[in-house]
Amino acid sequence: MSGLRLLAAPTAGQVDALRETLRRAARLPLYAEVILRAGVTAETGDADPVASLQRLPLFAPEMQGPLARQALAQRRHDLGGVELSSGTAGPPKRRILSEEDLALDAALLTRLLHHAGVVASDRVAAVELAVTPLAAAFLDGCERLGGRDSTALAWRPGADLAPLQRLAPSVLIAPPSLLDDLAPSLRGVRLVIYNGDRLSDRTSASLRAAGAGVRSLYGLTETSALGVSCRAGSAIHLAPEHALFELRRLEADDELVVSTLGFSMPLLRYPTGDRVRAIAGACACGSSWPRVAVLGRLGTRFALFEVETSVDELRAYLLAGTDAPLEITLDDLPSARVVLTLVLPAETRPCWRALRTRLRAHPQLGYLLVTGIVRLRFRIQTPAAAGRKRTPLLDRRGAREAASAC
Ligand SMILES: [Zn+2]
Numbered sequence: 430m431s432g433l434r435l436l437a438a439p440t441a442g443q444v445d446a447l448r449e450t451l452r453r454a455a456r457l458p459l460y461a462e463v464i465l466r467a468g469v470t471a472e473t474g475d476a477d478p479v480a481s482l483q484r485l486p487l488f489a490p491e492m493q494g495p496l497a498r499q500a501l502a503q504r505r506h507d508l509g510g511v512e513l514s515s516g517t518a519g520p521p522k523r524r525i526l527s528e529e530d531l532a533l534d535a536a537l538l539t540r541l542l543h544h545a546g547v548v549a550s551d552r553v554a555a556v557e558l559a560v561t562p563l564a565a566a567f568l569d570g571c572e573r574l575g576g577r578d579s580t581a582l583a584w585r586p587g588a589d590l591a592p593l594q595r596l597a598p599s600v601l602i603a604p605p606s607l608l609d610d611l612a613p614s615l616r617g618v619r620l621v622i623y624n625g626d627r628l629s630d631r632t633s634a635s636l637r638a639a640g641a642g643v644r645s646l647y648g649l650t651e652t653s654a655l656g657v658s659c660r661a662g663s664a665i666h667l668a669p670e671h672a673l674f675e676l677r678r679l680e681a682d683d684e685l686v687v688s689t690l691g692f693s694m695p696l697l698r699y700p701t702g703d704r705v706r707a708i709a710g711a712c713a714c715g716s717s718w719p720r721v722a723v724l725g726r727l728g729t730r731f732a733l734f735e736v737e738t739s740v741d742e743l744r745a746y747l748l749a750g751t752d753a754p755l756e757i758t759l760d761d762l763p764s765a766r767v768v769l770t771l772v773l774p775a776e777t778r779p780c781w782r783a784l785r786t787r788l789r790a791h792p793q794l795g796y797l798l799v800t801g802i803v804r805l806r807f808r809i810q811t812p813a814a815a816g817r818k819r820t821p822l823l824d825r826r827g828a829r830e831a832a833s834a835c
Pocket residue numbers: 659660661666712713714715716
């Protein structure tokens with residue numbers, strides 16, 4: 430596929446792991462079909478796994494659910510765990526883990542914690558709303574670093590802080606939403622590692638003012654952790670042993686595309702939806718891992734009632750195999766209904782009826798259309814002015830309420 434390039438030259442370990450990953454992927458029906466269609470054979474996959482990978486199409490994120498089901502069906506005998514996203518922004522995402530994946534995750538966390546600056550003498554507390562397999566992997570990682578004082582703790586805002594204070598951690602690992610509440614009460618913490626979305630400037634500043642170094646652990650629920658920032662700055666070092674990284678060119682910067690090198694549920698060429706910029710040259714911390722600055726999410730995700738999707742996902746679902754650009758406009762209708770307008774090039778017009786039928790068959794969105802809760806319309810794209818970027822998503826819902834509230 431054109432437009433994608435490797436973030437860094439693949440290491441020998443990455444090539445070997447990718448070869449194994451392709452073999453395992455070929456045993457999952459979903460990938461068997463994709464691999465066959467791309468003309469990749471067992472022989473070419475073995476001989477040049479990177480070139481074979483790059484012949485595959487980008488993973489359509491809405492296939493993540495079916496892939497999880499297939500991976501689960503094949504791994505019932507040695508299921509190590511299932512990780513679920515909270516689902517607050519849409520249906521929960523699942524990651525199926527085998528026992529081998531859990532061991533791999535612990536090894537990965539060891540490397541990431543080392544990059545972040547955790548040492549054997551640290552007392553580490555991993556705080557989350559509930560003790561999750563990820564928190565358990567943190568502890569495993571700490572143990573492998575030689576640490577003997579690591580604890581996972583469930584805590585929610587407003588709850589008693591005494592258990593955490595008794596632990597007197599020197600390193601705290603927690604999601605940003607909890608750190609906002611914890612930051613004012615932290616004493617003696619030298620390092621804070623936040624996992625999840627962006628940490629607010631206020632919390633970050635208050636942690637630094639209290640003498641704590643702040644590191645970002647970067648990853649997605651469906652991929653596990655992918656990298657971490659180091660003492661030298663906010664750029665993320667990406668761990669090459671656990672995933673292969675590609676960059677998809679955007680109008681400005683790139684989207685990070687990952688292929689995970691795990692056992693149960695490989696994600697091949699999975700677009701992260703994160704806008705990144707590669708950082709060239711060696712890092713002052715001495716690590717040879719490649720670095721990216723994570724600049725934010727690509728703003729094409731949207732929710733239609735309880736269904737979360739994105740322009741890219743819908744494009745992959747409706748227009749796979751074509752180059753037609755898709756723009757989406759969302760508008761309110763009276764009686765709490767929504768108009769979904771697909772804005773497409775004129776030459777797609779003969780297909781509009783088929784596209785409507787296809788969208789009505791969409792596993793999540795279909796019923797919204799069939800029941801009339803969402804109305805579907807089509808519009809012809811006007812040619813983009815020279816040098817002007819298209820707006821893939823125009824969400825005008827709530828505009829009237831917002832105007833009248835002013
Ligand atoms: Zn570094």
